[in-house]
Amino acid sequence: MIGELDVAVAEFPFGEMTCNEMSFTERDERYRRLHEWPEPTYxxxxxxxxxxxxADVREVLDATTPGLSTANSLDPLVGFGRIAATPRALPHVVRHLVPPPAAATANLTDDQLHKRVWSTMAGPTGHFTIAPGERTHRAAAMAEHFHAVCDSLHQPRAGAHLDVTTISIAYAAQTVGAAVGLPPTDWPQVAVWSGAQSGLLGRAMRGRELADAVRALGWLFTVSSRATRARRGDEATGFARRLRDAGISRRIAVSAMANSLAAGVHTVSGTLQQGVQRLLADPERKWWKLLTEPEGCARVAAKLLQLDPGLVAWKRRAETPVVLRSGTQLPAGPLLVMFGAANRDPAAFPDCLDLHGSGKLPLTFGFGRHICPGKSMATLAVEVFLRQLYELAPDAELVPHAGHTAPRRSDLLFSGADITVRW
Structure with a gap:
């Protein structure tokens, strides 16, 4: 029995490795094999x-089918029991995470409250919604973050190497931190704090690593709490003011801020890392050259968010056995909804690797009532970074393994790449 199970795991394209451990070419091949797998679940x-x-991913992400729940969306992969059984983690839990954070967006099951929080974040006039008339202003602010990051890292202005991975993480942290309303003094740590929540969701941590992640997660909520408290008075502005004016309780507002930081940083930075790898690996640079003009840049960014998103999957739960509309049967238990894979389903995207290929709506930002409230902001952030990187280094070339020797970690939810380019 054990031998048979080992063989099955090895044969399944994502049984042993995650997207975070693969180059884009290997991901392409494994996703292709995945859609040839004889069963619809694993x-x-x-x-x-x-x-x-x-079709299955869209239905489960929407979570309106009876028996499907979003309640476990932000549960740590190792479970709360493992955290409670880790002595090093307990002081950080007591200091930062007692009482436990409130459900806010991804794991909020109260439909009416969820609608109010989501509308405050992403409705027609929501905080993270970028109206057509705001795009130029918001893009200029994001470009400033890009150049501020490059300058702060003392990157040379000609020749030598650019560490795209480091730059993309710092850029995403500044962009998201500013949008959420953290003071600039906190921006340098945003990536560490948000990385903790992301890691807890998708990685099987143990011991000191788990404790360090809990500590950083705790600081993410503590800093969000401070920022929310400081901005809930009569002079409050930005995200905290919107949440207050919408009648959102402070506990939920804190979680909304913390969750926005975590999801935004790694969705943006991971997409940029993997996307640059794909763009520069093409000897003819067909997509790379399209970054010179707004329409081409927007098209490329949208395609990269479809093929190479920094967030590749999300969690749901079947509270009872569920039969989806397609006929797929789900037993009760936790689910991993692989929207990065769904974005390549031949039934929905006949030519997914074609920049101009037809297809349905990519599911990178979710579907239905649980669609990501930061979708428009994250999309613009990817566009701006790519455009600025092209202008800074139009003849950039990939530098294999430069400064990146440690293997990338297994991660079921988030994915990135170690990318360095030569000017």
Whole structure:
């Protein structure tokens, strides 16, 4: 029995490796094989049941089918019991995470409250919504963040190497931190704090690593709490003011701020890292050259967010056995909804690797009532970075393994790449 299970795990394209450990070429091949798998679900060794067909992923992300729940969306992969059993983690839990953070967006099951929080963040006049008349102003602010990051890292202005991975993380942290309303003094740590929440969601941590992640997660909520408290008076502005004016309780406002930081940083930075790898690996630079003009840049950014998103999957739960509209049967238990894979389903995207290929709406930012409230901001952030990088280094070339020797970690939810370019 054990031997048979080992063989099954090895044969399944994502049984042993995650997207975070692969180059874009290997991801392309494994996603292709995934959509040839004879069954529509797979019981992953993590305990999560994987689903990847477009129709199934869309239905489960929407979570309106009876029996499907979003309640576990932000649960740590190792479970709360493992954290409670880790002595090094407990002081950080007591200091920062007692009482436990409130559900805010991804894991909020109160439909009316969820609608009010989401509308405050992403409705027609929501905080993270970028209206057509604001794009130029917001893009200019993001470009300033890009150049501020490059200057702060003492990157040379000609020749030598650019560490795209480091730059993209710092850029995403500044962009998201500013949008959420953290003071600039906190921006340098945003990536560390948000990385903790992301890591807890998608990685099987133990011991000191788990404790360090809990500590950083705790600081993410503590800093969000401070920022929310400081901005809830009569002079409050920005995100905290909007949440207050919408009648959102402070506990939920803190979680909304912390969750926005975590999701935004790694969705943006991971997409940029993997996307630059794809763009520069093409000897003819067909997509790279399109970054010179706004329409081409927007098209390329949208395609990279479809093919190479920094967030590749999300969690849901079947509270009872569920039969989806496609006929796919889901037993009760936690689910891993692989929207990065669904974005390549031949049934929905016949030519997914074609920049001009037709297809349905990519599911990178979710679907239905749980669509990501930061979608427009994250999309613009990717566009701006790519355009600025091209202008800074139009003849950039990939430098294999420069400064990146450690293997990338297994991560079921988030994905990135170690990318250095030569000017």
């Amino acid at each position: 019981p992953h060794p993590s305990g999560l049941r994987m689903i990847w067909k477009y």
